[in-house]
Amino acid sequence: MQGKTEQEENASIESPKEIINAGADGQIEVKVTGKNLFDISKNPYKCDEEKICIPSKRLGEINITNGITFEEKTVYYLSWESYTITKPNSDWSPIFGVKYTDGTNEDFYMHLNKSGFKTNANKTIGYVHIRNPWSVGTEVNRIQIEKGTERTEYEPFKLQVLTIPLDRPLTKWDRIEKRDGVYGIVYNSEHVIFNGGAEEKWIKSSLKNYFYLQGFTGLQKSYEIFCDKLENYRGSVNEITENKILGNTTGLYIMIDGMHNVDELKTWLNTNNLDVWYYSKEQEFVPLPEETQIALNSLHTNYPTTVITNSEDCEMEVEYICDTKNYVDKRIIQLAKINAITNIQMLENKYNVDLRTQN
Incomplete structure (x- = not known):
């Protein structure tokens, strides 16, 4: 299962846009029906x-x-x-x-x-x-x-329900998968709120009025970043424009209208916190609880059709064991019908009769 992240377009300081991730309420419900x-x-x-x-x-x-x-x-x-x-x-x-x-x-x-x-x-x-x-x-x-x-x-209604607990939201860069027989969450995202605190080491560029975060090692993939108040800028840092955020594989940069030095920026951030999610270079695998492992391993398909959905509309891929007996039995019947029809057609052609309309 792949996570999901959504945000309305045109985030701005005047009109912040909430970043919505799957499982924000701490869980994702999966339903398996016929x-x-x-x-x-x-x-x-x-x-x-x-x-x-x-x-x-x-x-x-x-x-x-x-x-x-x-x-x-x-x-x-x-x-x-x-x-x-x-x-x-x-x-x-x-x-x-x-x-x-x-x-x-x-x-x-x-x-x-x-x-x-x-x-x-x-x-x-x-x-x-x-x-x-x-x-x-x-x-x-x-x-x-x-x-x-x-x-x-x-076919009567059939239902299996599974609730997957989360210790944090499942973003578009995160997923749930099975590794070496163990189900877990692969986290590839980071969440940070920039508030101008002492731990934030912002440096002013000597070329333009943008700031970069010292010690930030970069994103796994450029531009894979969301901010509630700044628009995501895609391009060269030397061309970044006002009220934009840029994340690439080497750093994180922001440019705010009216900010000319670090002290001004930190004062501004203190009252205008930036809520940021991004695609991290770090990966963490967190095994799901034992009861969830048991529930996942107990899920089964419904013959002949299985429908799997989840509460967050996340994309899912499923591996399952093919029901070879039913497939082979059905295929034998299909081939027998084809063979019978072929034989009838041969007899009709040989004797110039229509056997399928005879009483």
Whole structure:
């Protein structure tokens, strides 16, 4: 799992921009599910393990996808195996609705979409809801929400939840990985708040009005730095402009409007602390707690489809053992079908008959 760091553009002294890292609250939650993302246990109208019973009364929007993180501009298919109208009102039925993040929505009437619908591939889903404006009593069996453009065979909701504790945020330069059988956090980031304290050895350049930090050994990669009040400058230090910060592989530099000597700079920093995160040359591997190691090693895939998400939308890579038995069995069946079709075609061509339409 790779960490994440985000910040709005155009950070300035007048308008600071917060630096947001993954796991700022001290943890990242990982969920492992099967292909069906619909958790019926969270639905207020659940009436058994595979059915919801919508009452015969007017209902506004009931969000049925709390806890689901939908991928950007991705098609999902929502389906149900069957539904029964328990209290009719003419030909009406409840409505499944999709709210997109751009503020638009789509409505899908159950009596017009007999077994389900797919969402818009060019939009990102915010949530899916049910409405019942005509007070139609309805029982809906085996709801399924899955990624893809087609409905597939129903599968009950499956869930594994793992909480990974963090002793500090997981930045874009940090990651969680397994080394020699041990899961841990690889920290490649440093966090510092410059406040003009005695430990900060700022030196004024003799060429321009910029300052550099004495003893700073540089970044692992130039320009990989964030500051809440100064814009990230990418270029030569001799061309740095006012109210910018520059981090490269050899040093760290700042230039502040109106600052002409170190004393002025330190006084200014004392009331204008700079919150800075950067890509460090130093790396630290911190093993995760034993209980987390056990939980990670206990995670398993769900046949035939596994969906893995996390609370911070961090990128993840997974290694797993291939289910060779199911793969081989399925492949044998596929090849047998192909062989049978080929044999039929050969016989049809030889005897000039259509065997597939014969009784």
